[in-house]
Amino acid sequence: MWRDTVLVAGKDLRIEARSRVALSQVAPFGVVALAMFAFALGPDRAPMAHGAPGLFWVAVLFCTVLAVQRSVSVEAVDGARDGLRLSGLDPAGLFLGKAAAVAAQLVVLELVLTVGVILLYGARIETPWLILASSVLGTIGLAATGTLYGALSAGLRVKETLLPFLFLPIAAPVLLAGTRIWQAALSGGIPADAGPWLRLLVVFDAVYLALGVVVYGPIQESA
């Protein structure tokens, strides 16, 4: 399973390294989204710094939708999905591999967005390890749920419109928890408040990773 995970993740990341879609389109989209939020909230910095945690995670969520769509579409042509199923790779490894590739891209993206939030919104980070923990845990959860829903919607003609509708509500706990942890980590927050939300993220990740490992094979058959 782990070998298959590495193989699949390597494949997806190699495609990304050669096509640069996430780097040249998804990451800039995230920055554009941050800029749009700034326009919407006006020139005053106070509401922006106040809303920075939520806006960061909303931007991450939107970018996750794009990253997942990309992760699905690289296998949409030339019967690549059937090829993967025939290859004898463990479905659990396939799931973990695709999720890991999405997660790796999201981590880079979150770095860019964090810098963006600090520069554009004037957010000041007081407790860096909380930011790091929320990003790592949130990314795992988003990648796991995103990959699951990506596989579910893979064969559908309406996948572009359906995926955000199905995925965003399922990912809402990550948005909620991530935002609260960020609020606790920025200046003026209380780091101790982050505890329950970190636990929520851990449970969320564990549940959806476990679900994915168990059901990814059958999901592929239904797509």
Added chain:
Amino acid sequence: MTTLTTRTSSPTPDVSTLPLQSSRARWTVRIIGISAAVGVALTVWLGLWVTPPDVSQGNTVPGNLVRLVYIHPGVAWVALYLAFGLAAVASLLYLWPRTRSMFWDRLAAAAVEVGVVFNVCTLISGSIWGRPTWGVYWAWDARLTLTAILLVLFLGYMALRRIPAEPEKRAKRSAFVCLFAAVDIPVDHFSVLWWKTLHQGATVLNPDLSPTIHGSMAWTLLISFVALTLVFVWMLLVRYRIGVLGDWLDGNELDVALRERQSEGVAADTGGAR
């Protein structure tokens, strides 16, 4: 494409042989419907006239608000636990290869649809209660938020079902989405314990299983739960029957239409006897 394959398999379209279509089954559904209506009427009578207003506030507007307790928890119970819980169990049984049958798929679909209606009623009755007690129609509190998320998740389930697909694939896909969404149900149930929320804790299904309500109010509450459960069962059965008929029509629409046209021709030949 599926219509073409299934159409030929049933040459004599006879609706009465389908599940829940026999006159006995229809009468059972009708009786459940009538008892549900009686139960609701009883709840309204007990809730509005027999039970006392809130002890501390007397017969005032806030004192009478407590009567919402005979609607809101019952509706929420049906939506969150009965309907969505049943949908999750049915989806699981569909996915389990040994128990796989379209029965579970249709049951899950029917349960979700009825559950969504009850979920909306939960949010509306909760808002009506929230405005005078909390001062707002809506608070971004853990329980409220999770209940709203649950609604959106199951709306997504319904959207997924509407996408034309082969019945087997649609059933499988929907079952997965239902299971993923159902993860939210236990979180919603325990949210009042895990987070500091505005919403009060469980009155009946609390961790000690000792209801914190007594007397005629407890009886009325119990009757409201039974009545709303009956309403749910009735709606579920009716929706299931519609689902069966819908699937049947998908498979036999052309046959029925052809037969009707042919009989028109025959009727015209014999001098318009029809």
